[in-house]
Amino acid sequence: MRYVADHGFPVPRIYEASGADLVLERLDGPTMLGALADGTMHLRDGGVVLADLLDRLHRIRARTATDPGTRILHLDLHPENVVMTEGGPVVIDWRNTTEGPPELDVAMTALIVAQVAVDPGHPFTGQAEAFLEVLLGCTRDNPLSQLEAAVRRRAADPSLTGDEQAHLHEAKLLVTTFARAHH
Known part of the structure; x- marks a missing residue:
């Protein structure tokens, strides 16, 4: 988190780190999902913001890789892991972070959103499909x-x-359909 923060990426400030324990800045504001759910953020705006966060993160070169195309990956970047603060969106939950190809991070984000879109019992099914298409x-x-x-x-x-x-599998097919339409 400190590494991406040093590159201008929005993460909570780290006050103390001791092993797996972190003392982080308290963030005020709803998650992106909360803002989408209560209507304070439009689906299109949410998709654009999340795509921008992915793009900004993927501009940061990996610390240890020799391949210049290897980047920092979040691997769990979705609307519940973005807090909409007064100062802008802040990305949380960095436990899956690794280094690799940016396309893997985008695929993982798209797959997570698509799983919501294809789950008939999920309250955000319809919105998730529209969000995925924008993303x-x-x-x-x-x-x-x-x-x-x-x-x-x-x-x-x-x-x-x-x-x-x-x-x-159904989520994978939805991601494939939208990705082919947009790339």
Whole structure:
């Protein structure tokens, strides 16, 4: 987090770090999902903001990689992990962070949103599909080359519910459809 903050990326300020324990800046404001749900943020604006955050993050070169195309990846960047503060959006939950191709990060974000879009029991199903279309229309990196890798990562996530696992293939097809339309 300090590394991306040093490159101007919006993360909570770190006051203290001791092993896995962090003391972070308190952020005031709703998550992006909360702002979308209560109507204070339009779906289009949310998709544009999330695409911009992905693009900004992917401009930051990885610290340890020798390949100049390797970047910092969040791998869990979705509307619940963006806090809409007075000063702008701030990205939280960096526990999945790694280095790799930007397309993997975009594919993972798109897949997470698509899982909501294809889940008939989710309260944001319709909005998630519209959000996904805007997001993929605005991202610079085409997720298709890394979509299979994202599906494998997502399927291996032990915190996924049975419903989320069941909708993974359908979500992949939705991402494929929108990505082909926009890239």
